[in-house]
Structures are given as C-alpha cells and as structure tokens.
Amino acid sequence: MSHNGDAFPGMKILIIAAHPDDVEIGVGGAIALWVQGGAQVSYAIVTDGAAGNNDPGTDLVALAAQRQEEQRAAAALLGVDDIHFMGYADGTLEPGLALRRDLTRLIRQLKPDRVVCQDPTTVFVGDGYVNHPDHRAAGEAATYAVFPSAVSRPIFPELLEEGLEPHQVRELYLNLTLQPDVFVDITGVMDRKVEALLCHRSQLGEDAAKWMRERNAETGKQIGCAYAEAFRVLYLADEDDADSGETPS
Numbered sequence: 001m002s003h004n005g006d007a008f009p010g011m012k013i014l015i016i017a018a019h020p021d022d023v024e025i026g027v028g029g030a031i032a033l034w035v036q037g038g039a040q041v042s043y044a045i046v047t048d049g050a051a052g053n054n055d056p057g058t059d060l061v062a063l064a065a066q067r068q069e070e071q072r073a074a075a076a077l078l079g080v081d082d083i084h085f086m087g088y089a090d091g092t093l094e095p096g097l098a099l100r101r102d103l104t105r106l107i108r109q110l111k112p113d114r115v116v117c118q119d120p121t122t123v124f125v126g127d128g129y130v131n132h133p134d135h136r137a138a139g140e141a142a143t144y145a146v147f148p149s150a151v152s153r154p155i156f157p158e159l160l161e162e163g164l165e166p167h168q169v170r171e172l173y174l175n176l177t178l179q180p181d182v183f184v185d186i187t188g189v190m191d192r193k194v195e196a197l198l199c200h201r202s203q204l205g206e207d208a209a210k211w212m213r214e215r216n217a218e219t220g221k222q223i224g225c226a227y228a229e230a231f232r233v234l235y236l237a238d239e240d241d242a243d244s245g246e247t248p249s
C-alpha cells in the first residue's frame, strides 16, 4: 500500500466531487499520474451542474447534459471512462442520509482502495473565497460513507439486501483542504491537466489555464517543484487489518 501519494497497478481509486469540473481543478494532475501508474480510477459527480449558468432563460436540462459531455471529455484526456453521475440538484446539496446511502452503495460496488473527496471542514479559503456549500456537503457525505457506513454491516441494511457487503476503504484523500500533508508533483502532466480543465467550456474560459497554473505553482513551491496538488490523507486500515472483522466505532 502506498503512503506517499502514488498508486500501484490494479489499485482502485474513486473520486467523489460535487460538480463537473471540481475533479480537474482539485485532482486532475494526480489522476493522470495514478492512471499512468496502473490504477483504475472512477468518478462520482454528485450534482447535475445545472446551476452553472446565471443567465435568465437558461435551459437547465440542456446545460446538465452539456456538462456531462464536458466531464466525459475531460475524463477521457486523463484516462478515465467510468463516471457515475448521481443527479442531485446543483447548488442546494445537503449531506443527508439519502446521499450518504447512495455513496455507500457505490463504494461497496466499486470497492476502492482510495477515495478522494473534498475536505468538508474547509469554509473560508484565504481572503477571497467562501467554499461552495455543495463541496462541503459532498465531502461530508463521502467521508461518512467511507467511515462508518461502507464498513459497518448494521448501517443501511437495505444495501445488504442488494447483495452489497461491507467494504473497508484504506486511504481517504481530502482535496480543497487547509491542512495538506501529502503533495503530488504534477509537473510532468500539468499541460494535460489544463487541457482537461478547459473541456468544461460552459464554465471556464481560457483564463482558467492561467489561474490553474498559478494555483498549482503556488502549491509546488511547498515541495520545490514547478506544479503540485495537495491533499490531507487519512490511513484508515493497514494491510494486516484486512479481514479482522472488527469495526472500530
């Protein structure tokens, strides 16, 4: 098991994010590297992205469809084709039990070694950004789906009836975090990350390339490389714990 931001051949990684484009912004470089390392990467996009246009008269159904296509194109550039669009309403997401159940179901189906989600504790970033509540809601539901729901037999017994047994996720990676402790050097794939990001044409103009490079360069300074992404990482189980049958609470 890697404990340094790498991946290994056959490793299963599930990226959970609130909106189409969150994945590329927060994790796009690391995903490109993980896929190169032989990992099988899947995405769960929680909302439909239909709040991504403030113009009156916007066809929200068409916008949601366009954002799915943009997400598929962006994922393809990073080597990912398994995308689960969960269809919750964009802008009003809550970290309730329905969402946690849906994410628990997906985790038990896909059995990821590593789950990546948005840090639910991030409220303010610097002096100019209030974190979007959808990011916090998706992150909170994802975190509690990983633990305790995915691993605990008595939680969501209806999932057992669907044939979905408990699953222990080993690593939880939080992006958009104020307490990073794992840095991934994405210098070699930065161009591809930007190319993937720009697939989200309904949301982002060419200026996105500039601010994305600036942001990842700022993170890169912390480890002495040109571009990096940062995560807070929790290690939830060791290899030895695999079949102990114990569920800590």
Ligand SMILES: [Zn+2]
Pocket (backbone or CB within 6 Å): 018, 019, 021, 022, 132, 135
């Ligand atoms: Zn977002």
